[in-house]
Structure formats: C-alpha cells, structure tokens
Amino acid sequence: MTARPSGKLKPRKRPVQARSLATIEAIFEATIQVLLHGGARALTTNRIAERAGVSVGTLYQYFPAKEALLYALVSRHLDKAGQAVEQACQAHSGASLSDCADTFVDAYIDAKAGDVAVSRALYHASTELDMQDLGAAMIARLHQAVRGLLEHVQGERFEPLDSIVFSWVAVVTGGTRVLFEEDGTAERLPAFRAQLKLISRAYLDSIRTIETKASSTPTGECQSNV
Amino acid sequence: MTARPSGKLKPRKRPVQARSLATIEAIFEATIQVLLHGGARALTTNRIAERAGVSVGTLYQYFPAKEALLYALVSRHLDKAGQAVEQACQAHSGASLSDCADTFVDAYIDAKAGDVAVSRALYHASTELDMQDLGAAMIARLHQAVRGLLEHVQGERFEPLDSIVFSWVAVVTGGTRVLFEEDGTAERLPAFRAQLKLISRAYLDSIRTIETKASSTPTGECQSNV
DNA sequence: CAAATATATGAGCAAATGCTCAGAATTTTT
DNA sequence: AAAAATTCTGAGCATTTGCTCATATATTTG
Structure with missing residues (x-):
C-alpha cells in the first residue's frame, strides 16, 4: 500500500551491523538539523555528512542520491x-x-x-x-x-x-x-x-x-x- | 500596505523606454514558462534569459538577483x-x-x-x-x-x-x-x-x-x- | 589468527549556477 | 548629426554542488 521508490530514490544498501544503523540515524537527524538551521538552500550532502559526523562517502553508501535521502x-x-x-x-x-x-x-x-x-x-x-x-x-x-x-x-x-x-x-x-x-x-x-x-x-x-x-x-x- | 522588498530583493533599474518594459514582461513570462516546463530545479537565470530571447546581462540589469525576479x-x-x-x-x-x-x-x-x-x-x-x-x-x-x-x-x-x-x-x-x-x-x-x-x-x-x-x-x- | 565481509574516509572531479563587465547597439536629446 | 542616455550582449569567472573511488578501518566468520 505504501509508495515504493523506484530508480534513484531506492536506498542503496541495507545496514546489517549495528553501527551502520546508528550512522543512518545520525544522517537522518543531521538532515533535519541542517534543514532547520539553514533552510532548503543550505541542504547539501557535504553539510549533512559533516553535521552527522561522517564522511560524504558514507552517506552515498546508503543513499544513491540526495533525493533518495x-x-x-x-x-x-x-x-x-x-x-x-x-x-x-x-x-x-x-x-x-x-x-x-x-x-x-x-x-x-x-x-x-x-x-x-x-x-x-x-x-x-x-x-x-x-x-x-x-x-x-x-x-x-x-x-x-x-x-x-x-x-x-x-x-x-x-x-x-x-x-x-x-x-x-x-x-x-x-x-x-x-x-x-x-x-x-x-x-x-x-x-x-x-x-x-x-x-x-x-x-x-x-x-x-x-x-x-x-x-x-x-x-x-x-x-x-x- | 504592500510589503516592500529590501536589499537584494529590490528591483535594480526602472524602465523608461518602451522596449525595456517589453523586455521585463518577456522575462516574467519566460520565468513562468520555464517554471511550468521544468520545475523549480530548472529555473536558472540563463535559461530564463534564453527563453525570453534576451541575454543574462539584460536580466541582471533589472533584477539584482534571481530572488528579486x-x-x-x-x-x-x-x-x-x-x-x-x-x-x-x-x-x-x-x-x-x-x-x-x-x-x-x-x-x-x-x-x-x-x-x-x-x-x-x-x-x-x-x-x-x-x-x-x-x-x-x-x-x-x-x-x-x-x-x-x-x-x-x-x-x-x-x-x-x-x-x-x-x-x-x-x-x-x-x-x-x-x-x-x-x-x-x-x-x-x-x-x-x-x-x-x-x-x-x-x-x-x-x-x-x-x-x-x-x-x-x-x-x-x-x-x-x- | 586470517580471510571475508561490512563500513568509513575525504580529496577531488565534472557539471552547473549566479552573476559581472567591457563594450556594442539602439533610442532620445541637443 | 553629434552627443548623451538607455538598453542589450555573452563569454567567462568564481563558486558551489552532487557524487566517485581508491584506500583504510572495523567487525564478523571460519
């Protein structure tokens, strides 16, 4: 019943270990924080990663595109x-x-x-x-x-x-x-x-x-x- | 009573000749067209100018920033x-x-x-x-x-x-x-x-x-x- | 312990974008 | 017709952005 993302909106990799789950959560939270702090214009993947305390590469390991996130x-x-x-x-x-x-x-x-x-x-x-x-x-x-x-x-x-x-x-x-x-x-x-x-x-x-x-x-x- | 734009949102130059007024109108119309055709993501000043049939410089003569437009x-x-x-x-x-x-x-x-x-x-x-x-x-x-x-x-x-x-x-x-x-x-x-x-x-x-x-x-x- | 798997790093590339500026073209004024 | 004012041009700069990939680290498995 839920809309399923297709193509570039589908998550890239599923987390299996505990730390990766925490990473994803941190990325989500960071996204909200950046959005709240700087608005849609300031929402860049680099900023999100920085705020989440991870590197951009990590972000792109779970989301194939900014849109997907x-x-x-x-x-x-x-x-x-x-x-x-x-x-x-x-x-x-x-x-x-x-x-x-x-x-x-x-x-x-x-x-x-x-x-x-x-x-x-x-x-x-x-x-x-x-x-x-x-x-x-x-x-x-x-x-x-x-x-x-x-x-x-x-x-x-x-x-x-x-x-x-x-x-x-x-x-x-x-x-x-x-x-x-x-x-x-x-x-x-x-x-x-x-x-x-x-x-x-x-x-x-x-x-x-x-x-x-x-x-x-x-x-x-x-x-x-x- | 109307909100007056301040700083970067204020128009740059007032048109005095007839053709410049037409130019501004063309820019407005082109903005809407680009927006309709490609969405907010495709709304770039170069594209707007191109669609309006003028050059970017002209656009920036009347609007100090994309936001102002x-x-x-x-x-x-x-x-x-x-x-x-x-x-x-x-x-x-x-x-x-x-x-x-x-x-x-x-x-x-x-x-x-x-x-x-x-x-x-x-x-x-x-x-x-x-x-x-x-x-x-x-x-x-x-x-x-x-x-x-x-x-x-x-x-x-x-x-x-x-x-x-x-x-x-x-x-x-x-x-x-x-x-x-x-x-x-x-x-x-x-x-x-x-x-x-x-x-x-x-x-x-x-x-x-x-x-x-x-x-x-x-x-x-x-x-x-x- | 070692091999295998999973996760994380971050410098940097290719592309796009907002915008400038030196000068050309057009219109108005004198 | 010359001078002045207005309008227009567009190549290109400085910056930003999304994203990759070769490499390193951590965790699990055999």
Whole structure:
C-alpha cells in the first residue's frame, strides 16, 4: 500500500551491523538539523555528512542520491502521521458524529504538531523534489481512514461520500498547513483546533441524511468524482 | 500596505523606454514558462534569459538577483488575487450570511483558478526563497477583507472574530491549495467548490449570535489571540 | 589468527549556477 | 548629426554542488 521508490530514490544498501544503523540515524537527524538551521538552500550532502559526523562517502553508501535521502526521510515522517490518524479513526469507529469530527481533527493536528518545525522544514524540502507520490499516498490513506469513520456513524449516511471525504480532508489538512506556516503557530493552535472542530461538526451535521430514508442529494452541482 | 522588498530583493533599474518594459514582461513570462516546463530545479537565470530571447546581462540589469525576479513575480501574482478578493468582499458588504460565505469562496477560488498551473508553479518556486513576508501580507489582506464582510452581516455578530476569521481563511485557502496540488484539479473543482460553500455556510451559521443580545462564547477553549 | 565481509574516509572531479563587465547597439536629446 | 542616455550582449569567472573511488578501518566468520 505504501509508495515504493523506484530508480534513484531506492536506498542503496541495507545496514546489517549495528553501527551502520546508528550512522543512518545520525544522517537522518543531521538532515533535519541542517534543514532547520539553514533552510532548503543550505541542504547539501557535504553539510549533512559533516553535521552527522561522517564522511560524504558514507552517506552515498546508503543513499544513491540526495533525493533518495530526502525521500526516505519524508516517507518516514508521513508514515508515522498516517499511522497515527488511521489508528485513531479505527479506535473511534462507530462513535457519534461530533466525536468523529473531533477524532479526525485531533488526530491529524496531534500527528503534525508533535514537531512543528520539523514538519515545516520537511514540507519545504519536499516541494523541491518530485515526491508527489508520497503526498498522494498520504492523502489516499487519510481518505480511506476518514471514509471508514463516516461509514460507521450509526444511522447516518453521507452523500456523495467521495466528495465529502475529499473536501473535509482537504480543509483540515490544508487549514492546518496554513496555520503551521504562520508565525506564532503555537499560540494560535488551541483556538484553531477548537474552530476546526466547530467547522467539521457543523459541516458534517448539515449534510447528514438519516439512513434507510430516500436520500436526496444535498447539492445539485456535485454528483461524483473519479 | 504592500510589503516592500529590501536589499537584494529590490528591483535594480526602472524602465523608461518602451522596449525595456517589453523586455521585463518577456522575462516574467519566460520565468513562468520555464517554471511550468521544468520545475523549480530548472529555473536558472540563463535559461530564463534564453527563453525570453534576451541575454543574462539584460536580466541582471533589472533584477539584482534571481530572488528579486521571483519576488517581483510572486508579488504581482498575489496582488492580483488579493485585489480580486477585496473587491468581491466590498461589493457584497451587507449581504446575507450564506451570500457572504459564497462570496469569499467564489472570489478566492476564481482568483486562483484562473491559471492553476501558474499558481502551482509560483507557489513551489516561492517556498525555496524567503518570502514569508509576501505570504503574510496576502493573508493579512484576506483577513481584513473577510473581517469587513462578517462585520457587516445584518443583525449577526461573530465572536471571537479574530479566531473565526483566521480559521475560515485558513480552511478556504489551505483546502484550495490541497485541491490544486492534487492531480485532476479541474475535474474536482466544481464539487469541491460546492462543498466548500456548504462548509462555510454551516460553520458561520453554527457560530453566529444575534446582535444586542448577551453573547455567550461558543467555545470554552478559545478566547482571543494576539 | 586470517580471510571475508561490512563500513568509513575525504580529496577531488565534472557539471552547473549566479552573476559581472567591457563594450556594442539602439533610442532620445541637443 | 553629434552627443548623451538607455538598453542589450555573452563569454567567462568564481563558486558551489552532487557524487566517485581508491584506500583504510572495523567487525564478523571460519
């Protein structure tokens, strides 16, 4: 289900001894540090290696290209967040509508808020490269989790489900990103989280239709999407 | 009110003859073309000049650095969008709540949807540089326009206004950006627009309080923000 | 211990990039 | 038409970047 890197993005060598694992970890950590300290422009393989306390050659023994390193790092980060959201959604399956709304909002924000600076840095770094597949995989994952959440709300039905899921996820993830790019993220976060829950609850509440009744499409404009 | 570039971001020379103005326009256009064709990685000053049909020297006569060129281009683009939204908001001042919701959603999406590819390209290019001031100025502009819109809804009051404005703007702009990064933006756009209106209407409707009555804060968590 | 395997080193190459500058070409002014 | 002002040219410099490879060190295996 996870996007598998191809060509130059695939890791070069798998570590077998303990020290090499530690080296890779150091490289990952150094990458984040360089990114945080100097931004995407300062992110050179030589600098990363220096900061990690290894030589460039070592870096290139595990990653065939700078892109591959970033790819692995972003992949890792997204995977953690995706897993957290999936878990939360499954744990709250069958909950009430407003609980569902809160569940997704909290899960997503918490997953990203763990380290705002890292999230921001990795995002900026990722836009340079062509890793749309990673972003797409993440979104697909969120879609599936949220879809499951909405499908199991007792006695309610949402149509058109695809469109609703897409829009809700877009609004929550996109809105959070805007917050994270802003200065003063931390201070704004609590209020934003509360408002995002209000938004989600109000939205889902306004478009829900009671089950087993004839469902009249709430909007005339949209029907379905591929 | 507009952010003024300082240091290396300030244009170098002002055009006085007609041909130089055309040259600058060609450089702008070429920048967009190169960006669209090869992405941020391929955006070099030599390539831009070549595509524009001028020499690099000419480019550097008007822009002291590559950054300055991009800064001017993004500034221009954001300004156009900001102006469009401001105008729409002012034109619909005093409208009903759901009209207000639709107004902002339509104005913002239309401003960005004019040329999806350009929006996307410029956004990606801008993340590399440090032009947070431009983004901040744009957001501040949107905030003010939306605040004016909500303040003039007859007989309704929104509190805490700052928090509501921030969240609504974040959700609309962020959600739209997610859509624009996705594949198949065009096909998804109509459905998303409709859902975004539903989201906005449901949200604003759920938090409105009748004027001249004692306003009870709808959420306990959030009060105000600096 | 020795052979085999795994890991680490870092000087330096090839390519690319941002940008300059001395002067040519064009337009405007006198 | 000459002088002045403006605009344009593009070869090439200084620097940076991603990355390699011959060699050295460390760890495991037989």
